Amino acid sequence: MTIRYSKKAFRRDLILGSVFLIFGIFFIAEEPDNVIRYGFLVVSLLHLISGLYQLKMPYLKLENGKITKGGLISKSIPLSEVVRIRKFAGDYTLYTSDKKLKINSELVNKTELNRLDELMRSIDVPLDETPPKDYKHS
Known part of the structure; x- marks a missing residue:
């Protein structure tokens, strides 16, 4: 038995990832020498990867008498x-x-x-x- 992630959590991560990506691109275009600005891209990628993970993988899996939280x-x-x-x-x-x-x-x-x-x-x-x-x- 598997229990999936909610669509709300998936959408939240995709929206946050997109927003951070837009800010990252904007700030890098403004000041490409500032290394801290690349943090927006890192956070963006983490949110986007998390959203895709939630889309593909179950939140809970019950098999062989064991419950696993993804x-x-x-x-x-x-x-x-x-x-x-x-x-x-x-x-x-x-x-x-x-x-x-x-x-x-x-x-x-x-x-x-x-x-x-x-x-x-x-x-x-x-x-x-x-x-x-x-x-x-x-």
């Missing part, structure tokens, strides 16, 4: 070692005896958010849900 440095946790799951503000944190894996729900594709909720509830460990705070308006 990214520059991927993290894996065997589901059999999960001792506790905490849900706070829509994000899930899976705990083992020595590791933790945080799943950011804003990076999950909205159409697959229900599948993520079902997956977390299917794991046979306690699920700590922090209830929304009740504000009293006067």
Whole structure:
């Protein structure tokens, strides 16, 4: 089972990459001798690469009893070692005896958010849900 990145995160990285690229080209054209101006191009490339990665690769992958969170440095946790799951503000944190894996729900594709909720509830460990705070308006 795979859970994809949200389109919002993908678009954000592509827009930021494009904006930094435009600024980088403008500043390099104005002052080509200033090395610091090339930082815009580096940041632009990082955002564009991140956006393309999010387009091609899944955010979460569940296979062989192991959940893997994608990214520059991927993290894996065997589901059999999960001792506790905490849900706070829509994000899930899976705990083992020595590791933790945080799943950011804003990076999950909205159409697959229900599948993520079902997956977390299917794991046979306690699920700590922090209830929304009740504000009293006067």
